[in-house]
Each structure stands twice: as structure tokens, then as C-alpha cells.
Amino acid sequence: MQIRWRRAAVAAVGTLVLGLLSVLPASPAAAATGQISGLAGKCVDVAGAGTANGTAVQLYDCNGTPAQQWNVGADGTIRALGKCLDVTGNSTASGAQLQLWDCTGGPNQQWVVTAARDIVNPQADKCADVTGNNSANSTRLQIWTCTGGANQKWTAPATGGGGTPSGFVVSEAQFNQMFPNRNSFYTYSGLTAALGAYPAFTTTGSDTVRKQEAAAFLANVNHETGGLVYVVEQNTANYPTYCDWSQSYGCPAGQAAYYGRGPIQLSWNFNYKAAGDALGIDLLGNPWLVQNDSAVAWKTGLWYWNTQSGPGTMTPHNAMVNSAGFGQTIRSINGSLECDGRNPAQVQSRVDAYQRFTSILGVTPGANLYC
Incomplete structure (x- = not known):
């Protein structure tokens, strides 16, 4: 052939x-909201429930507070407290930290939750990762080359857009x-x-x-x-x-x-x-x-x-x-x-x-x- x-x-x-990026809706067209849990059963958490741009995103004991309620949208964003999960500095490098930031529609705020339970940033082609495989409270999240390790596996709310x-x-x-x-x-x-x-x-x-x-x-x-x-x-x-x-x-x-x-x-x-x-x-x-x-x-x-x-x-x-x-x-x-x-x-x-x-x-x- x-x-x-x-x-x-x-x-x-x-x-x-x-x-294309500029026509992203102001809020997800279809979404599911809830906790995102991972290593040692702990949750993705906004440090101090802060809403300032640059607030750290970390691992922490699951507590059901708004700082751990994530809206996983069919538009590719993951949001909490009215802002988006964001890769610092629009970086694609392993080790770039995750933070909360105003939603811009940029590629550093786009995520895919896969059937294999990875949360992938397509621009970097890297996974959301718990730094150093450390399950202690307040450990920062980052992006890293996808390895399939436990520190990159997440249980997230199912998105809309077809139920997959x-x-x-x-x-x-x-x-x-x-x-x-x-x-x-x-x-x-x-x-x-x-x-x-x-x-x-x-x-x-x-x-x-x-x-x-x-x-x-x-x-x-x-x-x-x-x-x-x-x-x-x-x-x-x-x-x-x-x-x-x-x-x-x-x-x-x-x-x-x-x-x-x-x-x-x-x-x-x-x-x-x-x-x-x-x-x-x-x-x-x-x-x-x-x-x-x-x-x-x-x-x-x-x-x-x-x-x-x-x-x-x-x-x-x-x-x-x-x-x-x-x-x-x-x-x-x-x-x-x-x-x-x-x-x-x-x-x-x-x-x-x-x-x-x-x-x-x-x-x-x-x-x-x-x-």
C-alpha cells in the first residue's frame, strides 16, 4: 500500500x-466535580485554599474542602476555586511545578485524564507527578515524563462529553x-x-x-x-x-x-x-x-x-x-x-x-x- x-x-x-484556543468557553461545557486522589490515598489540594495566581498545588490528606474540589471539564481544563490547574511558566520541562492560575485557555492549562489514570499535559507530553514519590502532606505536584509509577496515578471525576x-x-x-x-x-x-x-x-x-x-x-x-x-x-x-x-x-x-x-x-x-x-x-x-x-x-x-x-x-x-x-x-x-x-x-x-x-x-x- x-x-x-x-x-x-x-x-x-x-x-x-x-x-482555536481563543474560543474556549469561559467554563467547561461538560464537567464532573470532586476530589482527585493519588499516592497514599491523598488528594490534589490548593495550598491554604488560596486563590492568588501562583498558589501551589500539592498533595494533602483528603478533607473534602473546596480546596480539593476539582472540576474536570470536557474542554481540557481542571479547575478549583474558580481558577485553572497550570504548569508554571508554560514550561514543558520535567520538574516544572503545578500551580493555580487565572484560566487563559493556554496549552499549559490543558489536561487529558486517560483510561490508564494518568493526567497528561499534551503540550509537554508529560504526566502530573508527585515530586520525589513523596507522600508527605504539602509535597508539590509537577509534570514529569510519564513512567506509569504510583506517583503519577490518579482517580479523578469522570468528565462529560460522552462519559469516557x-x-x-x-x-x-x-x-x-x-x-x-x-x-x-x-x-x-x-x-x-x-x-x-x-x-x-x-x-x-x-x-x-x-x-x-x-x-x-x-x-x-x-x-x-x-x-x-x-x-x-x-x-x-x-x-x-x-x-x-x-x-x-x-x-x-x-x-x-x-x-x-x-x-x-x-x-x-x-x-x-x-x-x-x-x-x-x-x-x-x-x-x-x-x-x-x-x-x-x-x-x-x-x-x-x-x-x-x-x-x-x-x-x-x-x-x-x-x-x-x-x-x-x-x-x-x-x-x-x-x-x-x-x-x-x-x-x-x-x-x-x-x-x-x-x-x-x-x-x-x-x-x-x-x-
Whole structure:
């Protein structure tokens, strides 16, 4: 199977990303409130019940006070006392401490509670962590590389947006049903850890629209990767062709380093540069992250879905939330090769997957399925 990548328009990516973040609602669209407990049965706590920006977030004996009542929202925020759980200084470094701060919608205030009981900051791709594995009262919380250790495991209130532990409208069981033969690289936890990078994805509109968008994204991903089987482009002869030396930054990882990878088969040096800049990850210098880190791979797929129109006239996200229909997502991903009668069999393959996935999610596929 040869999977090809369309040269995407990359102008104004930063503006698009900031635009998405700016439309975060003032309060979570769907949420659950309660204590978050972890190491030694202790709770995530706001020191002294303070509401000043910069107040420490710590581990403490569970006591049921407002300082331990956390609102876990489907918009990706975790809130207490009217403010947001925040990574100090917008840092992505291990050891950056957690604090309370005014809610800004920034990526350092985005969290994903996974089915594995991790609380992940997608921007840093790191977990909420009890410093030094120390269960003493007042031990600060920080972010750290996810290890699976007890000091990174949390029991949090289930979010809204479909009732899954992550708040994603697709449950892990439904994901597994959609991709029974998937490569183990494409983990459900990797996908849910990536969701905070684009908080409008599958959280916009009615429950039906949110599920239709999830089904549309996953149906296109299914087509691009042969059912989440392929992590990298299979035709290795193409690898040296994806370096555009006319770009001022060139190809620092090498002539043949920018081949198709991940759920949307990201390729070309300029696309790695644009996606990396938008996500705060050096993908131009280290494109191998897309094939070695499941969350990074999923983030590149979400980057394209939410910010790029490719050969179409709108982003796939906008096509689904504005009722343009599934056919326009095909046009934006590969319309120049498939739409307007160019390859109806490929279009039908995508539509078949979309209809199958909407059935699994219990929603109608809507109108305008073809391009």
C-alpha cells in the first residue's frame, strides 16, 4: 500500500492555532466535580485554599474542602476555586511545578485524564507527578515524563462529553472495535493524550456533531493507514523525494528523513516544520518522533485536521462542525487525487469506513458524504 501526502498550505498556522484556543468557553461545557486522589490515598489540594495566581498545588490528606474540589471539564481544563490547574511558566520541562492560575485557555492549562489514570499535559507530553514519590502532606505536584509509577496515578471525576474516562466521545472499547487489527503503536491513550492540543476537536456542537466529527477523523485515518496498521510510508523509494531545499531551513534531519508517518502520513520538510511549530515540538530536527511517540503521531493528525485545508476550501474540522459534510473532509485531505470522479473507489472506501464508525457510535452519518 502506497500512501501519498498532499502538499498542504502552511501559511498562518500559528494564527489558526491561537484562534482555536481563543474560543474556549469561559467554563467547561461538560464537567464532573470532586476530589482527585493519588499516592497514599491523598488528594490534589490548593495550598491554604488560596486563590492568588501562583498558589501551589500539592498533595494533602483528603478533607473534602473546596480546596480539593476539582472540576474536570470536557474542554481540557481542571479547575478549583474558580481558577485553572497550570504548569508554571508554560514550561514543558520535567520538574516544572503545578500551580493555580487565572484560566487563559493556554496549552499549559490543558489536561487529558486517560483510561490508564494518568493526567497528561499534551503540550509537554508529560504526566502530573508527585515530586520525589513523596507522600508527605504539602509535597508539590509537577509534570514529569510519564513512567506509569504510583506517583503519577490518579482517580479523578469522570468528565462529560460522552462519559469516557478521557472525556473523548469514543470509548476505548469502541476504538478497539473500529480498529481490530491495528498496530500496537496507535494506542488509545496516545490519542486521548493528544486531544488537548486542539480542544475544539470533538467538543464543538451537539453530541451528534461531536460523534460525527470523531467518526470522520478516524475514518480518514483508517484509510490513510490501512486500518491503523501502517506507521510509516511503505514505499521507501519515495523517502528522498520529500525534501524541499528551497525552504530557508532546509532538511536538517537529512534528505530522506521526511517521509510519511503517523495517522495522516505527515510528509515533506515544510509540513514537519509547520506542524512542529504549531505543536511546540521540534519535528523538523527530529521527525522520527512521529513514528516513535504515539501521542506526537496523533497530534500531527489533529494538527492537519484542525488547521489545514489542503486542496479543499475548509479544514476538515470546520467541514464537520459547520454541516458541510464528510465529503468535504475527503476533499481537504486528498481531493486533488480522489474527488470529482478522479478515484471514486478511494472515496467509497472512506465513506464506507465513516458509515461503519458512525454506526458504532450510534449516530447518523448526515448528508453530503461524497466529494
